[in-house]
Amino acid sequence: MSWQQRISEALSERRASASFRTRQANMLGNGRIFMANNREYLNFSSNDYLGLSQHPRIVEAWQKGAAEFGVGSGGSGHVTGYSRAHQAFEEQLAGWLGFERALLFISGYGANQAAISALAQKTDALIADRLCHASMIEAAMQSPAQLRRFHHNDVASLAAQLDKSHGGERLILTEGIFSMDGDGAPLADIAQASRQSGSWLMVDDAHGIGVIGDEGRGSCHQQNIRPEILVVTFGKAFGGSGAAVLCSEETANYLLQFARHLIYSTAMPPAQAVSLQAALKVVQQGSEYRERLAENIHHFRQGAMQLSLKLADSFSAIQPLIVGENQLSLDLAARLREKGFWLTAIRPPTVPPGSARLRITLTAAHTSDDIAALLEALYDAAG
Ligand SMILES: *Cc1c(COP(=O)(O)O)cnc(C)c1O
Numbered sequence: 001m002s003w004q005q006r007i008s009e010a011l012s013e014r015r016a017s018a019s020f021r022t023r024q025a026n027m028l029g030n031g032r033i034f035m036a037n038n039r040e041y042l043n044f045s046s047n048d049y050l051g052l053s054q055h056p057r058i059v060e061a062w063q064k065g066a067a068e069f070g071v072g073s074g075g076s077g078h079v080t081g082y083s084r085a086h087q088a089f090e091e092q093l094a095g096w097l098g099f100e101r102a103l104l105f106i107s108g109y110g111a112n113q114a115a116i117s118a119l120a121q122k123t124d125a126l127i128a129d130r131l132c133h134a135s136m137i138e139a140a141m142q143s144p145a146q147l148r149r150f151h152h153n154d155v156a157s158l159a160a161q162l163d164k165s166h167g168g169e170r171l172i173l174t175e176g177i178f179s180m181d182g183d184g185a186p187l188a189d190i191a192q193a194s195r196q197s198g199s200w201l202m203v204d205d206a207h208g209i210g211v212i213g214d215e216g217r218g219s220c221h222q223q224n225i226r227p228e229i230l231v232v233t234f235g236k237a238f239g240g241s242g243a244a245v246l247c248s249e250e251t252a253n254y255l256l257q258f259a260r261h262l263i264y265s266t267a268m269p270p271a272q273a274v275s276l277q278a279a280l281k282v283v284q285q286g287s288e289y290r291e292r293l294a295e296n297i298h299h300f301r302q303g304a305m306q307l308s309l310k311l312a313d314s315f316s317a318i319q320p321l322i323v324g325e326n327q328l329s330l331d332l333a334a335r336l337r338e339k340g341f342w343l344t345a346i347r348p349p350t351v352p353p354g355s356a357r358l359r360i361t362l363t364a365a366h367t368s369d370d371i372a373a374l375l376e377a378l379y380d381a382a383g
Pocket residue numbers: 106107108109110112133135175179204206207233234235241242243
């Protein structure tokens with residue numbers, strides 16, 4: 001088969017199964033309003049959970065950072081790209097989350113790949129929740145270590161997989177809040193299983209950091225555990241982008257030697273690190289945002305139950321409405337779009353086959369009228 005044939009067959013297959021993906025250019029920011037094709041929509045698809053992507057103090061911090069440091073870092077952190085802005089933010093994060101060290105990465109995707117690929121060797125086992133994010137699963141599949149998957153949030157299944165793997169070291173992989181289902185992991189029980197088996201635990205808290213727990217310290221802090229590796233990302237509640245790996249001094253020094261995504265990639269712009277410091281302050285003092293978000297979640301779930309919409313077992317900002325068939329999820333998203341609501345249909349392979357869904361995300365920027373309007377539209381469109 002030629003390259004051309006291979007590409008055109010893959011595209012035909014995607015089209016035939018209603019899983020062809022397209023993008024929509026957004027004409028403004030990704031805040032409460034999503035503007036596309038010169039029309040405004042109420043946005044229920046953004047991960048900007050606290051509404052910080054347009055926060056004036058954070059925007060201003062970026063501008064000041066750019067005025068001071070320029071717009072780019074100019075190199076890998078191992079050469080000359082690591083600035084005192086990066087260093088200060090890493091120290092603030094480590095102190096805030098109670099770890100010895102934090103290392104900044106340009107994305108959560110890269111942080112997960114880097115940590116897993118630097119740690120896992122041939123005789124090791126990576127034991128992952130079945131619903132772990134693509135960035136972890138992909139790194140685990142590419143690693144020479146054995147990959148074992150346990151049933152979602154099922155500690156007994158985790159224990160069974162731990163029993164089956166012997167030889168090298170074991171690293172358990174899970175998330176704080178799962179990105180497509182919105183449910184939280186039983187981290188205290190998982191941490192206990194990890195400790196008892198002499199394994200290490202790595203938690204990706206992309207959707208918990210900033211949103212959950214005291215000062216928004218995230219899922220691990222809330223469940224009173226400290227995994228060996230914690231990954232937090234800044235593209236969601238922090239309203240920016242980038243990520244950090246939190247770990248011990250020794251592990252950080254090891255990653256600085258062996259994490260290829262750090263060594264062979266340009267560091268994030270210092271101005272971004274400056275803006276992330278401002279975002280951290282807003283997050284720490286942001287209980288008002290978290291309370292508003294919690295009210296919106298409560299309002300949405302109450303309303304949805306009254307309308308007999310089938311909710312998932314999620315108490316987070318991610319409230320999936322599982323539809324099943326790909327085409328049904330696309331049709332539902334299209335009907336809502338006509339009514340002025342921007343929601344994204346999420347289809348396999350992002351989610352398991354037969355579980356296409358509308359991934360509704362609520363944020364602190366939504367008003368109670370927005371939630372009421374969404375509920376009404378969902379009732380009409382799904383009914
Ligand atoms: C978004 C996300 C990532 C990727 O983070 P980026 O900074 O966007 O690359 C990793 N893990 C989870 C669970 C995510 O939801």
